[in-house]
Amino acid sequence: MARFIRDILATLSYEPAKAPADREELSRLDQRLAHFADKGAGTGGTISIQPDECSVWDGNPRDQPGLTADSCRSLIESIASEGGNRIPVLVRLNPPGSDRPYQLLVGSRRRFAVGWLNHNGRPDLRLTALVVDLSDEEAFRLADIENRERADISELDRARSYQHAVDRFYGGVQSRMAEALNLSNSQLSRLIALAQLPQEVIDAFATRDELRVRYSELLTPLLRQAGQRGRMIAEAQLIGEQQQALARQGDRLIPPATVLARLREAAMPPSQEEARDIAIMAGGARIGRAKPSRGGGLTVDLSIAEDADLDELLARLRETIVAVRATPLL
Structure with missing residues (x-):
């Protein structure tokens, strides 16, 4: 098992899948996991557990509260029709004394879908899992491979996970992390810059899904100047308040292009008047x-x-x- 997982880490591409977000086509990682499970069927390669038997590892960038029945609808229907998840999740043993025996590393959506079905007419379903022995750094790289192949993880969530991981797993050295994840130093720097945007700027956008790395590339240089930064944060606060008022009234929220334009305009030096x-x-x-x-x-x-x-x-x-x-x- 350890050799199989480390072979995945060594050989899988980090390029994201090109399939549309609403299709459940297998990604490269999913294909490898499904093939392994099929090959090992009946030989003890996988185990069946209840979704509540595993806690979610805090190194995974996926926003767990963001998983809903609507966002996972096609996966729920697929698992219901197949009688379980054909693509196993990856778990590792929790330390002794933990309240749950397993820790989920990869497969948050599958865990959610089976759990939802358990509470909605299919209590017989169990979560098919592979138990692996991985370090935190290896688990992070594997989760990153899967999450890059998903379209439902925001760029901000991914950027924040990278910002946290560079200190947690790579001693604060971005070049080490970039090499491990097969990214260029500039790609990683741009992602981390997105995570470092002031919270006021993030809150100015209607949803964090609207934030893009390219916005950070435009805003970050402007935010480095003290005077400009103050004006931009003040404008961001005003936009955020307007977004909240519009949301309460059920009106259309301010689109991201307008938010970006207003923040950039706020950075311009004011006229004498x-x-x-x-x-x-x-x-x-x-x-x-x-x-x-x-x-x-x-x-x-x-x-x-x-x-x-x-x-x-x-x-x-x-x-x-x-x-x-x-x-x-x-």
């Missing part, structure tokens, strides 16, 4: 801006959430108007 704008704050968040006009009037832009405290908002607005009136024109 824009520099005199005063932010309007309420509840610790920016809700708009005010600026004096040369005609003696006042321009106010507001973005008011549905559940905003109107008394506090009006009080902050009054304070801002007084401050703007006291600002001398240039």
Whole structure:
């Protein structure tokens, strides 16, 4: 078994599968696992366990709460029709004293699907598994091979797992990790840069699935300048609040291209007139801006959430108007 798994690590390609996300075609790793299970049928090559008998290893980048019956529908139907998962999951023994005997390394979707079926009319189904003896670093590489072949793992989830793994498994040396994963140093650097985006910028996008490495390549250089960074984070906070308000109202959310354009625009140095704008704050968040006009009037832009405290908002607005009136024109 150990030789079989290490042969997979040594020979499998890291190029992601080209099949559409909605098709359950076998990936290269799946093909190898299915072939091994078929070849070893009846010889003790695989075991049958209950899904709850294994905990999920924390080194796998897949977002476990993100697995739902809808996202796994075709897999659930396939396993139900075949009477089990033909492609085995990979588990290893948990340390003595653990509350579950096994630790799941590869096969989160299959585990979820069998567990869902157990609770929805098919309590007889068991999870077919291969027990392997792998180090954490080997387990990470194997999970990475499988996850690169899946379209339902976000680039952000993968980037965050890489950021965590470079310290956990490779002593903080990116070049060592890049070599082990068959990536170029630049590819790995771009992925880790995505994971290092400020949380305010991440929250500005409607979903984290919308974040792409190419966005990070555009935003990261701008975020390195202190002045630009402050303006971009302020704009990101405003966009995030607007996204939340739109979601509560059931309206269409701000698309990623618009979010990206607004963040890049915020990085541009303000004009002399824009520099005199005063932010309007309420509840610790920016809700708009005010600026004096040369005609003696006042321009106010507001973005008011549905559940905003109107008394506090009006009080902050009054304070801002007084401050703007006291600002001398240039």
